[in-house]
Amino acid sequence: MTIYIPMIILTVFLADIQERIRYRGRKISILLITLLPPTLVAAFRYNNGADYPMYFQLFTRLGNGSKIAGIEGKKLEVGFEYIVRLCQLVTRNQWFIFGAISFIISFLIFKECLNDSDDYRLSVLFYFVTGVYFDAYNGLRQYIAVSICFYAMKYILNKDAKRYFLAVLIAFLFHKSALFFVPVYFLQYLKFDFKKAITIVGLTVLSGSGLFAILKFVIKYTPYAFYFTLNSVELNEIVASQSSILFFGVSTIIGYYYYSKEKEIDTKTQLLYNMQIISLSIALMTAFVPLINRVLYYGMAYELLYLPNMLKLINNRREKMLVKVFLILMYGGITAYGMINSGWYTCIPYNFYFDYR
Numbered sequence: 368m369t370i371y372i373p374m375i376i377l378t379v380f381l382a383d384i385q386e387r388i389r390y391r392g393r394k395i396s397i398l399l400i401t402l403l404p405p406t407l408v409a410a411f412r413y414n415n416g417a418d419y420p421m422y423f424q425l426f427t428r429l430g431n432g433s434k435i436a437g438i439e440g441k442k443l444e445v446g447f448e449y450i451v452r453l454c455q456l457v458t459r460n461q462w463f464i465f466g467a468i469s470f471i472i473s474f475l476i477f478k479e480c481l482n483d484s485d486d487y488r489l490s491v492l493f494y495f496v497t498g499v500y501f502d503a504y505n506g507l508r509q510y511i512a513v514s515i516c517f518y519a520m521k522y523i524l525n526k527d528a529k530r531y532f533l534a535v536l537i538a539f540l541f542h543k544s545a546l547f548f549v550p551v552y553f554l555q556y557l558k559f560d561f562k563k564a565i566t567i568v569g570l571t572v573l574s575g576s577g578l579f580a581i582l583k584f585v586i587k588y589t590p591y592a593f594y595f596t597l598n599s600v601e602l603n604e605i606v607a608s609q610s611s612i613l614f615f616g617v618s619t620i621i622g623y624y625y626y627s628k629e630k631e632i633d634t635k636t637q638l639l640y641n642m643q644i645i646s647l648s649i650a651l652m653t654a655f656v657p658l659i660n661r662v663l664y665y666g667m668a669y670e671l672l673y674l675p676n677m678l679k680l681i682n683n684r685r686e687k688m689l690v691k692v693f694l695i696l697m698y699g700g701i702t703a704y705g706m707i708n709s710g711w712y713t714c715i716p717y718n719f720y721f722d723y724r
Contacts, residue, residue, distance in 0.1 A: 369717075370408060370717045371408070371495075371714070371717070374404045374405060374408050375492070375495045375496075377404045378401060378404045378405055378491060378495075379488055379491055379492050381397065381400055381401040381404075382401050382477075382487060382488045382491040383488050384397055385397040385398055385401055385481070385487070386481075386487045386488055394481070398474075398477060398478065398481065401477065401491075402470060402473050402474055402477065405469065405473050405495075405500060406466050406469050406470045406473060407466065408717075409465060409466060409468075409469035409503075409504065410462050410463065410465050410466025410467075410469065410720075411462055411466075411719055411720045411721070412465070412504070412714075412717060412718060412719075412720065413718040413719065413720040413722070413723045413724065414713075414718050414723070415504055415712075415713060415714050415717060415718055416504030416505045416712065416713055416714070417505050417712070417713045418504075418505045418506065418507070419504070419505075419713070422465075422507060423461055425443070425451075426451060426455075426459075426461045426464050427461070429448070429451050429452060429455065430455050430459035444508055444540055444541050444542060444543075445540055446511070446537065446540030446541040447507070447508045447511065447540075447541050447542075450467070450468070450471070450511075451464055454467045462720045465507075468507050468511065469503065471511060471514065472503050472510050472511060472513075472514045473494075473500070473514075474514075475514035475515060475517065475518040476494060476499075476514050476517055476518070476668065476671065477491065477494075478518060479517055479518045479520055479521060479672075480494075480671055480672065482520075482521050483520055483521060483524065483635065483672060484671070484672055484675050484676075485672075485675040485676050485678070485679040486675035486678065486679070489674070489675045489678070489691070490671045490672065490674075490675055492695065493670060493671050493674055493675075493695075493698065494671055496695060496698040496699035496702055497614070497667055497670055497671070497698050497702065498667075498698075498702040498705075498706075498711065498712065499667055499668055499670075499671070501702075501706065501711070501712040501714050502664065502667075502712055504712055504713070504714060505712060505713070506542075506661075506664065508541050508542045509541070509542040509544055509661065509664060510664065511538070511541040511542070512538040512539070512541040512542035512544060512545040513538075513664050513665050513668050514668070515534055515535075515537055515538035515541070515545070516534065516535060516538050516545055516548045516551075516665060516668075517665070517668045517669070517671075518534065519531050519534035519535065519538075519548075520669075520672065522534060523551070523552055523555055523638060524555075524634065524635055524638075526555075528552060531552050532549070532552070535548050535549055544661055544662060544664075544665075547662050547665070548665060551642070554638055554641040554642060554645070555634055555637065555638045555641075557637075557641055558637060558641075559640065559641050559644045610701050610705065611650040611653065611660070611663060612647075612650045612651060612653075612654075613697075613701070614650075614667075614670070614697075614698065614701075615643065615646050615647040615650045615666070616647060616650070617697065618643065618670065618673070618674060618677070618694065619643050619644065619647045621677065621690065621694075622640060622643060622673070622677045623640075625677060625680040625681060626640055626677075626680065628680070629680060635676065636676055636680075639669065639672055639673040639676050639677075640673070642666065642669045642673065643666075643669075643673050645666065646663065646666030646667070646669065646670075649662055649663050649666060650663060650666075674694060678690060678691055678694075
């Protein structure tokens with residue numbers, strides 16, 4: 368953890384400076400500087416991330432002029448292949464490609480947090496303590512899709528359907544799971560009160576085994592059918608642990624407590640709470656449909672906006688501080704424990720690229 372803790376502190380410090388600047392041009396300049404610590408740490412890692420060896424070999428094959436690129440015998444998504452080949456016009460060093468991809472993911476997420484977060488610094492902190500940053504060491508293709516869909520939040524709030532669906536289409540070029548984000552646009556027109564939320568969550572639990580059978584039938588006709596052939600050790604890497612249910616369960620309950628006190632809530636607040644209910648349902652569904660944990664990546668990204676938005680509703684300063692500290696300790700403590708003791712994200716120990724190459 369020795370490299371990650373200073374990285375997080377420095378990044379949040381730079382985000383604090385960035386938030387205090389009013390001039391737009393300078394904000395963008397500081398944003399680029401803010402992205403340097405997480406980008407460099409991601410770039411100069413070696414064999415950190417469960418999928419690192421697979422992507423390392425893929426980048427090597429493409430760098431050697433391979434015209435056919437794929438993963439697990441399946442054709443590589445066209446968007447991801449073009450990004451890799453574009454990076455290789457600069458250099459064929461794998462560290463540069465890993466860094467460039469990390470930069471893209473972090474840039475889109477930070478930019479949207481800057482646009483729509485009620486506490487930009489806190490969103491940046493949650494980017495790390497929720498594990499989103501570290502999880503992106505593994506699913507490079509999907510996290511590019513996640514970051515694009517997350518950035519598209521601005522189009523939902525602006526009711527710009529054309530640009531939103533265009534963004535989802537672009538995300539689809541990196542990972543097909545982006546299609547699950549198509550209905551999210553319409554969540555702004557729904558209001559999930561307590562009864563509806565309980566109904567959705569309850570139906571999710573009751574229909575879990577049936578959903579697994581349906582999903583397995585559908586996925587066997589897609590490039591992701593190979594997931595059902597993974598052995599138990601590999602499968603554990605994609606199954607949501609109890610921590611996912613804890614994360615979404617606790618934050619949803621706290622959120623409802625404060626949302627229920629509001630006579631009227633704005634579109635953003637309603638959308639984020641609706642997303643939270645859907646994310647909690649997906650977290651519960653992973654007990655029956657392990658593969659749907661991949662969809663949960665999108666929900667976890669939305670936590671970066673949901674949590675600051677929820678805290679905004681707390682009027683008592685002391686109470687707000689207590690809830691904020693509790694959430695940071697809960698997310699950060701569980702994430703750190705999982706990384707240190709259970710090998711989450713395969714990020715510890717950190718291996719410096721040039722010590723091995």
